[in-house]
Amino acid sequence: MKNYEKYARGYFMPPQSSLNWTRKEYITEAPIWCSVDLRDGNQALIVPMNLEEKLEYFKLLVEIGFKEIEVGFPAASDTEFTFLRTLIEQNLIPDDVTIQVLTQSREHIIRKTFESLQGAKKAVVHLYNSTSVAQREQVFRKSKAEIIDIAVTGAKLLKQCAAETEGNFQFQYSPESFTGTEVDFALDICNAVLDVWQPTANNPVIINLPATVSMSMPHIYASQIEYMSEHMNFREHVILSLHPHNDRGTGVADAELGMLAGAQRVEGTLFGNGERTGNVDIVTLALNMYSHGVDPKLNFENVPGIMAVYERLTKMKVSERHPYAGELVFTAFSGSHQDAIAKGMKWRDVKEAQRWSVPYLPIDPKDIGREYEGDIIRINSQSGKGGIGYILQQKYGLDLPPKMREHFGYCVKNVSDRLQKELMPGEIHDIFVKEYVNIGTPLEFVKYRSDGDNDFQTVVTVRTGSGTQELAGTGNGRLDAISNALQTHLGLEYTDLVYTEHALETGSKSQAVSYIGITSPNGSVYWGCGMDADIMTSSVKALFSALNNMSR
Known part of the structure; x- marks a missing residue:
């Protein structure tokens, strides 16, 4: 120079x-x-x-x-x-x-x-x-x-x-x-x-x-x-x-x-x-x-609050990267950073830790009036499964299985990359619902019943483009019996059914949410999510959602 x-x-x-x-x-x-x-x-x-x-x-x-x-x-x-x-x-x-x-x-x-x-x-x-x-x-x-x-x-x-x-x-x-x-x-x-x-x-x-x-x-x-x-x-x-x-x-x-x-x-x-x-x-x-x-x-x-008064009175702007005060200083977009923060926050809850030591966060944002939600993890095309899963869990109570988080992470990143913009929590939730929740086409779940008290024999009613039919199956429980009925009567092929569920609080109503993953003959894994007031019904809806994703 x-x-x-x-x-x-x-x-x-x-x-x-x-x-x-x-x-x-x-x-x-x-x-x-x-x-x-x-x-x-x-x-x-x-x-x-x-x-x-x-x-x-x-x-x-x-x-x-x-x-x-x-x-x-x-x-x-x-x-x-x-x-x-x-x-x-x-x-x-x-x-x-x-x-x-x-x-x-x-x-x-x-x-x-x-x-x-x-x-x-x-x-x-x-x-x-x-x-x-x-x-x-x-x-x-x-x-x-x-x-x-x-x-x-x-x-x-x-x-x-x-x-x-x-x-x-x-x-x-x-x-x-x-x-x-x-x-x-x-x-x-x-x-x-x-x-x-x-x-x-x-x-x-x-x-x-x-x-x-x-x-x-x-x-x-x-x-x-x-x-x-x-x-x-x-x-x-x-x-x-x-x-x-x-x-x-x-x-x-x-x-x-x-x-x-x-x-x-x-x-x-x-x-x-x-x-x-x-x-x-x-x-x-x-x-x-x-x-x-x-x-x-x-x-x-x-x-x-201090920053708002300062900016109004001085007509000056506090930079987004200003230490502690800036809008983005506690925010992680990077997938690896998001994953570490999400795990660190979970570790604090489990350990009931008194000392602050969360990766990438020098102090607790809440101590200076910042919120976790929308502050510490924000989603764009650089984000990873940990951050995306954290957003769904913190804001919507959805605790996705690890492999499903990974699958969903790619969905979200693809959308963000295509749109060239940051995705807000509501948009992420909308993508999740569209991709996984209670999917009813081409195979629609209508109802199921068990023969008496015997869960090993279950009849599931389904609707397709050709009409409604009842399919009977047996298994080591109602979900297994319904899965067997679908495979036997509709010729569906899949293996390695992975299942988790938990309660989901939404306002004053308590719902059950279930997640199911299935593996197709070519080795691809497809995921579905079911939500219903009844835990068993949510499980069946999750299975149908996964099958429909495989069909699509």
Whole structure:
């Protein structure tokens, strides 16, 4: 590919090795979550949300369980300012939820920000300025010392305005574009801000280290975070926070490794909405923890409902392949996958298993509001007998014999292949009924009777194109006697009659369903299914269905 030579690695390794995070196996507890949907996410929308939409979205975030929510950049526009004032004046912020606001390190913006916060019970004031080499050289054209002065001046003004404003304020600082900043310089500027704020156990400070633009592989980001964590002033009174973007498609990995490296807090958005490729996706990140048996401290028990509100308010679409949330992420079309899932689900029922370990399903779809029916197995020309059988059993109570499932599987795949489309459960059931159930031509079953109490002698009445006739037969039971009568009087030839049956609940009526397979003289196997309120009658209908399939 042309022009690759013009790209250089724009990130910086820590001054010394920082690899202790590599010894940790997994994240053992949820971080402090901060949603930035209403600020970072909202500013990335083609059409930002209006006041009513932002209020509804805020309510959604509270219901999910976020305790920290960045509500906007109140000095940036009247809409942002009005939204924050509405939250405060209408008392819409629960006592256990802290709002967060963003401000550049500029005096008039900082003062406007505190004006918007009058009367807030508790708020995080998030101060930032850009620190990367590219920003210093190309945008601000300032030295390192001048960039530090911008941050320190802003930090002092935050402290002054907080003392002059009614409310309970916590401070946060971000060296914006941290990932393009020399790590030792990022440490210097954060420590300079911390020296101004002097955090304590009762008044901790948040230092947020954003992957404003993702530049490195995740292990580099983790090493940067660990170095900062180990060398930061007042570390025991600092809440170390992450704000990963997804430019390299590694936002979730950056956050996960960053937490292993010492971060205690994560800023992100639902479904990863945000500038360019988006922010870190909190739904994915939280449910990754959940899949390891860790409580994420957020309620995603109704992901479809959350997704519906998100899509309506943001006008964004969640991809069908989006982790956990996407329409198809729990769905198997492949025959081998379907077979493994069906067997795994059956194994769970038989074993009454408490731990989740179903093949191809990292979590139980029901735990996040998804349904098995129509979600985990869907049928097309790539599907197999296991998945098709699973659909019939789960939705219609039909438990086909293994060999019949295989035969029916080819029928369904042929239809799907011919139509070039996915088949819905109702269509699959219709194919089954058409192919196997109570087939009455060319040989129609009318009735049967046994001579007295002797099942060994049975008379079956049949109707063909030439009329109705009664056929008598003997056997080791009524079905065997009827089978013998048909072979003797009608010249039908078949062997290896295979028979199974079970009860079938359909609404308020209980029916019996029977399955019969027969082998023709040339070795082909034909199947039939009978359904009737009487188990014996269902068996006879299944035999007639199989014979008619052989005749056809």
